[in-house]
Structures are given as structure tokens and as C-alpha cells.
Amino acid sequence: MSYQIPSYFLIIEEDELNRLRKNLNSDDTVPSKLKVEKITYDIKIAYRGAYTRKFRKRSYTINFKDEEKFYGARKIHLNAEYRDPSLIRNKLSLDFFQDLGVLSPDSQHINLYRNRDLKGVYLQLESVDDLFLARRNLPSGPIYYGINNDANFSFTRDEKPKESLMSGYLQAYGKPSDDDYLHKLITTINTTPESKFLDAVSQQLDMDKYLNWLIGAICTMNNDGFTHNYALYRNSETGLFEKLPWDYDATWGRKVSGGIMEHTYVPIEGKKGNHLLYLLFKLSEFRKLYKKKLEETLETKFTIKYMEPKVLSLHQSVRPHLLLDPYKNRKIEIFDHEPDIIFQFIKDRRNYLQRKLMDF
Known part of the structure; x- marks a missing residue:
């Protein structure tokens, strides 16, 4: 069973397009219009990403006027998925997290036209903000993005003190005073003795949902997701933080560069740079919870x-649309082989994790 891929039409003046190109590394927006299903929206558009801005096929952030919310959204992201030969790994990952019970952005592939020229297949990503919460009938609460490796839940990075507890975090929604909750979580993680650690952290972090996120990150093997490429949401009713995935294209056996990533690259205990995870895995009680949940997932959802x-x-x-993508159509032979690569990764990764669990 397949799903439909709609077409989006970006209408932008040449002068505004040149402004984007001349300020490649800027997040500044320019005005333009977006036509979808016969409705034309006034928007502001900017490039998005870090090193990906230098690729021939670039990614975008699109902002809508509040009074013209686009299917209940004021912002969407259009990812080129340029380095993923399959173009499906990001969506496959985010959907997998949803299956595990993790809050995760919705996504869909689209065809993007710019001034009538087809620019190819893109992945539309839902923005994690207050409207993300409203669409799910969730209580309001602050949202943070982990934007670099400083977002490691530690006072330090590479054994050097960070400039502040907020280093590596960007508040996407909330009030300045909400930072106190994140300060408290990070302080608790770094000052609580081992004998009281799990109880203290569980009073600020939804541990069951954190375990679900961890299982997803371990199975899909996103190396960056342990110290950035995630969002934090604090549920104002429970008072607990939840961790959400973000930018999961380097998964299912492929590196950020698009090359093959060995199925053992990320260990069963995740990336050591995540200080919270490092401290949790020192606790036998947490290891038992993790082992039980991972075993269940390996038997049910992380299977071919x-x-x-x-x-x-x-x-x-995606295939018929990729054939028309001016940036990807010459890679069709590689694309056709991608399911086999993903299935082999699942087989190898699953076997590796099961072997490690025997001595866990």
C-alpha cells in the first residue's frame, strides 16, 4: 500500500531568491508565496540546516502568517534528504518512533516546484512548537531543541566547562522563566548521588517515554541523536520532560555522508557523550528496565x-517521483537497492543487539 505525494509550488521573485543565495548561512527569511491544492499562501522562506546549505539541492524553512495557518501549522520544514540515497530514512525513523509511543513529528514526501521548475522530492517535516502540542491535545509547556553537542545533559563538554547550562539548547517555545526547569534537570543529573539518582531524575523526566526514545535511537542507530538532533518538551500537567527525535536521515545503515555505517557503530548503551545516559547505565535497575523493553522491541517492531x-x-x-527529480534521477540504480540495504541492516543490527543482551 502506497501513500500520495502532493505537489507544492513555490513562487518567489528573482531578487528575493538572489538574497537567499547571497546569504547562504543566514536564517533570515525573504517573502514569497506557496501554492498548495489551489490555495496560495503568503510565506516567508529561508534555507535550513548546517553543512547541507552548500549542497546543490537545499532545504528550507517556511513560515506562514498566523491568520493563514497551513493545516494547523505556522511553520514547516522541507528537507532535501540529499545525502540519503533512499530519501525515506528520516520518515521511516520518525514513524518508527511513533510506533514506539514517542512524541515525534509527522512527515510526508512532496514534490517541490520553484517558479514552475521541478526541484525534486522533499520531505515535509512538522515543526515541534505549541501548535504541535495543540494538534495532539497535549498540555502547553516549554520546548527546546538540542542544536549541538553541548546538549549532552552535562556541566562540561570534552572535559571543559560549558559557558552556561543552556549551552546547546534553543528554546523553540515557552517563557524565559521556563529555563529554570531545564536548569534544574541538568543540575539534578550532575549533582545527585548514585543511590538517589533514578528516583530524583524520574521526578523531572518521564522515564518510561525516555526509554521508548532510547530504544528508537538504539535500533535506528542515529549517532548524533544522543547529544543533539532532539527536542525536549516539558508537560505542564505532569511536570515531566519528554525527549523527541529530530533529523533522523543518518539511520538504518547509512552515515550522514550517505556511506554505509557498520551495524555495530553505536554500542548497545548508546553514545558515551550523553552524560545522562552514561549515569543511568551505571544503575542495575535501569539496565533491567532497558533490557526488558529492548527485548520486546526486537521481537515485535524491529524486525524485517x-x-x-x-x-x-x-x-x-517515492520511486516514480525520484525519476523526475533533477538532482537524484541519475541515482535510480542505487535507490532501487536501498530496501535490501535497510533489511540487511535490520537483520545485522537486531542480531548484534540480541547477542549483547545475553551478557547485559
Whole structure:
């Protein structure tokens, strides 16, 4: 079963487009219009990403006027997925997290036209903000993005003190006073003795949902996701933080560069740079919880049987559009082989994790 890929039409004046190109590393927006299903929206658009801005096919952030919310959103992201030969890994990952019970952005592939010229297949990503919460009937609460490796839940990075507790975090929604909650969480992580650690952290972090996130990160093997490429949301009713995935294209056996990533690259205990994770795995009680949940996932959801229809549906839906993508159409032979690479990764990664669990 496949899913539909709509077409979006970006209408932008040449002068505004040149402004974007001349300020490649800037997040400043320029005005333009976006036509979707016969409705034309006034928007402001900017490039997004870090090193990806230098690629021929670039990614965008699109802002809508509040009074013209786009299907209940004021902001969306259009990712070029330029280095992923399959173009489906990011969506496959985010959907997998949703299956595990983790708050995760919705996504869909689209065809993007710019001034009538086809620019290819993009992945539209939902923005994690207050409207993200409203669409899910969730209580309001602050949201932070972990934007670099300073977002490691530690007082230090590479054994050097960080400039502040907020280093590495960008508040996407909330009030300045909400920073106190994140300060408290990081302080608790770094000052609580081991005998009281799990109880103290569990009073500020939804541990069950954190475990779900961890299982997703371990299975999909996103190396960057342990110290950035995530969002934090504090549920104002429970008073607990939840961790959400973000930018998961380097997964399912592919590196950020697009090359093959060995299935053992990320250890079963995750990336050591995540100080919270490092401290949790020192606790036998946490290790037991983790082992039980990971074993269950390896038997149910992280299997070829479970993932195959999802992979093939996405792959088959994207293929006819990729043939027309001016940046990717010459890579069709590689694209056609991608499901096999993903399935082999699942098989190898699953076997590796099961072996490690025997001595866990």
C-alpha cells in the first residue's frame, strides 16, 4: 500500500531568491508565496540546516502568517534528504518512533516546484512548537531543541566547562522563566548521588517515554541523536520532560555522508557523550528496565517482517517521483537497492543487539 505525494509550488521573485543565495548561512527569511491544492499562501522562506546549505539541492524553512495557518501549522520544514540515497530514512525513523509511543513529528514526501521548475522530492517535516502540542491535545509547556553537542545533559563538554547550562539548547517555545526547569534537570543529573539518582531524575523526566526514545535511537542507530538532533518538551500537567527525535536521515545503515555505517557503530548503551545516559547505565535497575523493553522491541517492531511493508510502501511511492527529480534521477540504480540495504541492516543490527543482551 502506497501513500500520495502532493505537489507544492513555490513562487518567489528573482531578487528575493538572489538574497537567499547571497546569504547562504543566514536564517533570515525573504517573502514569497506557496501554492498548495489551489490555495496560495503568503510565506516567508529561508534555507535550513548546517553543512547541507552548500549542497546543490537545499532545504528550507517556511513560515506562514498566523491568520493563514497551513493545516494547523505556522511553520514547516522541507528537507532535501540529499545525502540519503533512499530519501525515506528520516520518515521511516520518525514513524518508527511513533510506533514506539514517542512524541515525534509527522512527515510526508512532496514534490517541490520553484517558479514552475521541478526541484525534486522533499520531505515535509512538522515543526515541534505549541501548535504541535495543540494538534495532539497535549498540555502547553516549554520546548527546546538540542542544536549541538553541548546538549549532552552535562556541566562540561570534552572535559571543559560549558559557558552556561543552556549551552546547546534553543528554546523553540515557552517563557524565559521556563529555563529554570531545564536548569534544574541538568543540575539534578550532575549533582545527585548514585543511590538517589533514578528516583530524583524520574521526578523531572518521564522515564518510561525516555526509554521508548532510547530504544528508537538504539535500533535506528542515529549517532548524533544522543547529544543533539532532539527536542525536549516539558508537560505542564505532569511536570515531566519528554525527549523527541529530530533529523533522523543518518539511520538504518547509512552515515550522514550517505556511506554505509557498520551495524555495530553505536554500542548497545548508546553514545558515551550523553552524560545522562552514561549515569543511568551505571544503575542495575535501569539496565533491567532497558533490557526488558529492548527485548520486546526486537521481537515485535524491529524486525524485517514488521518493517518490510513500511519500507516498500515508502520506497515504491517515492520511486516514480525520484525519476523526475533533477538532482537524484541519475541515482535510480542505487535507490532501487536501498530496501535490501535497510533489511540487511535490520537483520545485522537486531542480531548484534540480541547477542549483547545475553551478557547485559
